Amino acid sequence: xxxxxxxxxxxxxxxxxxxxxxxxxxxxxxxxxxxxxxxxxxxxxxxxxxxxxxxxxxxxxxxxxxxxxxxxxxxxxxxxxxxxxxxxxxxxxxxxxxxxxxxxxxxxxxxxxxxxxxxxxxxxxxxxxxxxxxxxxxxxxxxxxxxxxxxxxxxxxxxxxxxxxxxxxxxxxxxxxxxxxxxxxxxxxxxxxxxxxxxxxxxxxxxxxxxxxxxxxxxxxxxxxxxxxxxxxxxxxxxxxxxxxxxxxxxxxxxxxxxxxxxxxxxxxxxxxxxxxxxxxxxxxxxxxxxxxxxxxxxxxxxxxxxxxxxxxxxxxxxxxxxxxxxxxxxxxxxxxxxxxxxxxxxxxxxxxxxxxxxxxxxxxxxxxxxxxxxxxxxxxxxxxxxxxxxxxxxxxxx
Ligand code: MG
Numbered sequence: 343x344x345x346x347x348x349x350x351x352x353x354x355x356x357x358x359x360x361x362x363x364x365x366x367x368x369x370x371x372x373x374x375x376x377x378x379x380x381x382x383x384x385x386x387x388x389x390x391x392x393x394x395x396x397x398x399x400x401x402x403x404x405x406x407x408x409x410x411x412x413x414x415x416x417x418x419x420x421x422x423x424x425x426x427x428x429x430x431x432x433x434x435x436x437x438x439x440x441x442x443x444x445x446x447x448x449x450x451x452x453x454x455x456x457x458x459x460x461x462x463x464x465x466x467x468x469x470x471x472x473x474x475x476x477x478x479x480x481x482x483x484x485x486x487x488x489x490x491x492x493x494x495x496x497x498x499x500x501x502x503x504x505x506x507x508x509x510x511x512x513x514x515x516x517x518x519x520x521x522x523x524x525x526x527x528x529x530x531x532x533x534x535x536x537x538x539x540x541x542x543x544x545x546x547x548x549x550x551x552x553x554x555x556x557x558x559x560x561x562x563x564x565x566x567x568x569x570x571x572x573x574x575x576x577x578x579x580x581x582x583x584x585x586x587x588x589x590x591x592x593x594x595x596x597x598x599x600x601x602x603x604x605x606x607x608x609x610x611x612x613x614x615x616x617x618x619x620x621x622x623x624x625x626x627x628x629x630x631x632x633x634x635x636x637x638x639x640x641x642x643x644x645x646x647x648x649x650x651x652x653x654x655x656x657x658x659x660x661x662x663x664x665x666x667x668x669x670x671x672x673x674x675x676x677x678x679x680x681x682x683x684x685x686x687x688x689x690x691x692x693x694x695x696x697x698x699x700x701x702x703x704x705x706x707x708x709x710x711x712x713x714x715x716x717x718x719x720x721x722x723x724x725x726x727x728x729x730x731x732x733x734x735x736x737x738x739x740x741x
Contacts, residue, residue, distance in 0.1 A: 371661045372710035380626050382635035404535050407608035414610040420448035431458035449605035460594035467614040470541040475605045476504035478534025484510040489600035494543045495593030497577040504533045517568040519559055521578035525568035538564050547620050548588035554619040640666035660707045663716045683723035
C-alpha cells in the first residue's frame with residue numbers, strides 16, 4: 343500500500359476570526375473553560391472557525407501518480423508545460439536561464455552535468471510531496487548511485503539516493519537530512535520504481551540572534567516515518583558540521599544534479615500557516631498575541647451582536663466579555679441584565695413559565711461570567727433570576 347500525504351495536515355483551522363452564522367450551530371456559548379493568558383478560545387468554543395474544506399487527492403501507485411489535494415500548488419504534473427515552473431539554478435549574479443532537464447514519460451529527468459534546477463516560485467514552511475525514481479539500470483555505489491536531492495528553500499537537502507541495496511554513510515542515506523540526521527528506516531522501493539516522499543518543513547525562526555524555533559523536518563518515505571520532527575541545525579551539507587542560523591522567509595525548491603538521471607513526478611506543496619512565534623494566531627500563543635486575538639474575537643462577536651436585538655443581543659454581548667472585558671460593553675450588559683431581571687420579576691407566574699428557557703440561558707451566561715471573574719458571583723440580577731428559578735421550581739428534576 344502506498345500512502346499519500348493528503349491526509350497528513352487536514353484540519354488546519356482558518357486564522358481569521360470570522361464568525362459565520364454556521365458557527366452558531368457548532369456548540370453552545372458559556373460551555374467549556376474560558377479563554378486564558380495563552381489560549382484565545384474557550385474549550386469547545388462555538389465561535390472558533392471551522393477548518394477549511396480540502397478535497398483529498400488520490401494515492402499514487404508504482405505505475406500511476408496520484409492526484410494532489412484541492413488546495414495544493416502544483417510544481418510539476420508530468421507535462422512539459424509544468425517544467426516551465428522550473429529554471430536552471432544559475433548564480434545570483436548570472437542571468438536566469440531555462441532548465442535543461444527533460445520531460446519524459448510523465449517525469450522530469452535530470453540531465454547529468456546540466457546543473458541543479460529550481461522553482462521560479464519561492465516559498466517557506468510547507469507540506470511538500472515529491473515522487474522520485476532512481477535509474478532501473480543500476481550503476482555506481484554509495485553516493486554515486488541514483489543521487490539527487492530535494493533542497494527545501496534551496497538550503498536543506500532531503501537526500502535522494504538509490505539505497506535499496508546500497509550502503510552509504512548514514513547521514514547521507516536516502517531521506518536523510520543530509521549531513522545532519524539519518525532516516526529512521528530504509529523504506530525504499532527498488533530502483534526504477536517511484537518513491538513517495540512527503541515532507542513537513544518548518545524553517546528556523548530567529549529574533550536577532552535568539553532562536554525562537556530551530557525549524558523542523560518531518561519526512562515520510564513511502565508512508566513510513568523517516569524523519570520525526572528532526573530539528574534543523576542549519577542547512578546541513580557535505581563534510582562540514584552545519585551551523586544553525588536564521589533562514590530567509592522564502593526560497594525556491596531545488597532539485598540536485600549529482601550526475602545521475604533521476605526522475606521526478608507529481609511535485610506539489612501546501613503552504614503552512616504561521617507558527618505562534620512568527621505571528622500565528624491560533625493554538626498556544628504568547629500572552630501578547632493572546633490578548634490581541636481575544637480583542638479581535640470580541641470585536642467580531644460585538645459586531646455580530648449589533649445585528650441582534652433584545653435578549654439575544656444581550657447574550658451575544660455577554661459572550662464578547664469572555665474574550666475582552668470591554669468597559670462600554672460590560673456596562674451595557676449590566677444595564678440590560680438589571681432591567682431584564684426586574685422585568686421577569688414583575689411577570690405573573692404563567693408569563694414567566696413561557697420564558698423559562700430564556701431565563702435559564704441568561705442565568706447560564708451570568709454564572710459563566712461569574713466563574714470567569716467578569717461579573718461578581720453576587721451580581722444582583724443573577725441572584726434575582728436564581729431566586730425566581732427556585733421559586734418556580736425550575737431547578738427540580740422531574741421524576
Ligand atoms: Mg544528493
